[in-house]
Amino acid sequence: MVEKTKLSVNVNKVALLRNSRHLGIPSVLRAASLCIAAGAEGITVHPRPDERHIRRSDVRELSALIRQHHPQIELNIEGNPLADGFLDLVFEVVPDQCTMVPDSPEQSTSDHGWNVLADREKLVPVLEKLRAAGIRSSLFLDPDVTQVAAAKEVGADRIELYTEPYASSYGKENAALILEQYVATAKMALEHGLGVNAGHDLNLENLGKFLREVPAVLEVSIGHALIADALELGYATTVAAYQKVIREESVKTAG
Numbered sequence: 001m002v003e004k005t006k007l008s009v010n011v012n013k014v015a016l017l018r019n020s021r022h023l024g025i026p027s028v029l030r031a032a033s034l035c036i037a038a039g040a041e042g043i044t045v046h047p048r049p050d051e052r053h054i055r056r057s058d059v060r061e062l063s064a065l066i067r068q069h070h071p072q073i074e075l076n077i078e079g080n081p082l083a084d085g086f087l088d089l090v091f092e093v094v095p096d097q098c099t100m101v102p103d104s105p106e107q108s109t110s111d112h113g114w115n116v117l118a119d120r121e122k123l124v125p126v127l128e129k130l131r132a133a134g135i136r137s138s139l140f141l142d143p144d145v146t147q148v149a150a151a152k153e154v155g156a157d158r159i160e161l162y163t164e165p166y167a168s169s170y171g172k173e174n175a176a177l178i179l180e181q182y183v184a185t186a187k188m189a190l191e192h193g194l195g196v197n198a199g200h201d202l203n204l205e206n207l208g209k210f211l212r213e214v215p216a217v218l219e220v221s222i223g224h225a226l227i228a229d230a231l232e233l234g235y236a237t238t239v240a241a242y243q244k245v246i247r248e249e250s251v252k253t254a255g
Helices: 014-019 028-037 055-067 086-093 115-132 145-153 162-171 175-191 208-215 224-233 235-254
Strands: 004-009 042-045 076-078 096-101 138-139 157-163 195-198 218-220
Touching: 004 076, 004 224, 004 235, 014 028, 014 224, 028 042, 028 055, 042 055, 042 218, 055 076, 055 086, 076 086, 076 218, 086 115, 096 115, 115 138, 115 145, 145 175, 157 175, 157 218, 162 175, 162 224, 175 195, 175 208, 208 218, 208 235, 218 224, 224 235
Parallel strands: 004 042, 004 218, 042 076, 076 096, 096 138, 138 157, 157 195, 195 218
Antiparallel strands: none
């Protein structure tokens, strides 16, 4: 039996809209609650040092909301473990999962994965601390088979495939070649006992094919496209639409 891929909704863009005014609307907590009510299995946040969208207070409030009212829901915190204050926040709230991303403060969004071979000495002590705290770890990786063994060696529990190249190539001549890199990387991860997550620029149009072709994806983290869809359709309809795609592809994969 194939395990259904879980949907974790990234609420950063809700916070970005809220921060454009000083009224506290839209509410990040309300958005997360509506997504959970509609069937999301997780909530993802990616706090930046400048708090340009998600604030540290949001992370604390979301953690409390999930612990008190939705204990079955997973909280995933993304970010650079080398950034000031990031790990302090992670160990304060103790999320279900910490996805480590090699972004710099000036980046508008994540745009590449770790070079685990080069960054080994930085990653090992952090991964050891996460394990000691009972926090599942995931390393943000490009679709590159050469990084997988190193990810296992440094102690990661999962990898998250950076899917922007897939999304950018979707429907273009090079799409099959790009997708094969994801398939190969996921297969290699499974051979090494690593769980596979995926995220970045996945949407209702391209999600199905990705899940159909890439084996055993445990979780997709989707923010920008889902929140944009929700502006037009509402959270309930939007989350249901994404879950429909996920369920359909899980059935096809199982068949």
